Amino acid sequence: MIYADYNGSAPLSPPVKEYLLKRLEKGPFANPNAIHHLGAKTLMGMENARAVCAKVLGADYDQVIFNSGATEGISTVFHSVLGCDKNTKKTIIISGIEHSAIINTANYYASEKGYNVKVLPVTKDGVVELETLKKWIAEEKSNIAMVSIMAANNETGVIQPYKEINDLCKSNNIPFLCDTTQFIGKTRFNFKESNFDYAVCSGHKLGAMTGTGILLVKDATTLKPLIIGGGQEKGHRGGTQNYLGNETLAVALTAIDSVLNNLNALAEKRLEFEAKMKKAFPNVVIIGEKAPRLASTTYISYPGIHGQAVQIELESQDIFVTTSSACSDNMPVTSKVLRAMGVEDDVGRGVVRISLCLNSPLEYYDQLADALTKAYTKLTKVKSF
Ligand SMILES: Cc1ncc(COP(=O)(O)O)c(C=O)c1O
DSSP states (O other): OEEOBTTTOOOOOHHHHHHHHHHHHHOOOSOTTOSSHHHHHHHHHHHHHHHHHHHHHTOOGGGEEEESOHHHHHHHHHHHHHOOTTOOOOEEEEETTOOHHHHHHHHHHHHHHOOEEEEEOBOTTSOBOHHHHHHHHHHHGGGEEEEEEESBOTTTOBBOOHHHHHHHHHHTTOOEEEEOTTTBTTBOOOHHHHTOSEEEEEGGGTTSOTTOEEEEESOGGGOOOSSOTTOTGGGTSOSOOOHHHHHHHHHHHHHHHTTGGGHHHHHHHHHHHHHHHHHHOTTOEETTTTSOBOTTEEEEEOTTSOHHHHHHHHHHTTEEOBSSOTTTTTOOSOOHHHHHTTOOHHHHTTEEEEEOOTTSOTHHHHHHHHHHHHHHHHHGGGOOO
16 A cells, blocks of 8 residues: 555654554543643653754744644634734735635635735746745835745645745745645754744644644744633643643654655655656646655646546555645646646646655655556546546
8 A cells, every 4th residue: 555645644653653552551641731740740741742843843942832733823823913903014915825724814814804815926837926025025015914825835745935935024024924834744844944933734744643733933922822711832822732642743753853864865766756657658747847846745647637537546556645635636626726827727637646755665656656657558548538
């Protein structure tokens, strides 16, 4: 079996499984906010996990806020930056390839709070247009409340010019949220070096437990809690902490940190795989091919062959891929990310996304090439559209 949907969700990483089995046996299980000994021990375990996450992510200990995942982190940032009714700056800038967790949140502030959402265009390779951002900031910088652009796209794996975007925001005093959900865990990342105001991640994309996540915040005093409750997480997120889940974040991030050296080999093998597919099937299109991309993602299309047909063929060979992102998977249409890139429908409907992890055996790409070759050979005989 090859699981190739890590951008959708990663299975629990082996060290996390091992950790949990021992941890479930040994305990402690208590409310980390309780004052008895077991509470203190539980708290110590969770705070130790926070220190480990901070170290691996290049952040300070108090810049790590545990939560339920990227969606919550994103909502918390929007609430913190825009939630004040007296805000006189009324423009939010996002891009046309953001995840719906960003798009729908920005649109909520537009419809409910009178903000104006400007959507940055992207090039045909899926990179946001920096020159347009520069122009918009020059035109109305005193009215821009925040900028929210992702570091790497979930469908294409295309890496965005986040450094330049952050610099532009910094030099114009504009809060910047970088959606690093697909970036953290798939390549090198250091929060302090990035100098972002806010970054987010989800445990289930990293091999930690689902329902866990981290909001990284440069200055925690800028946060307003979405969930008030009993003042947990230093008042930034109410509710008894998911201490066990938070511990798995530390284990998963440490495991990823130890395999970062695999990046180059994986990137090379991925390119070899893509070249092999293009040679065998000259019609094949690799989405975002000319842009910098995550080493573990390939978004490949055979125009005229439906992506879902390819997915089913691969599944019959025990290989699990998706046609786009989990959210738009059920719709046999060109995804909004691809439409933003100006991808034609015959290409857009033909895509499958292959997403592995840093630890995936390189031979997977040979097996994927064989399986995809079989699928395309069969399906070209019965073109879908
Ligand atoms: C780029 C990006 N941002 C945000 C999210 C939302 O993450 P979650 O559903 O784990 O909260 C995802 C999930 O796929 C994503 O890929």
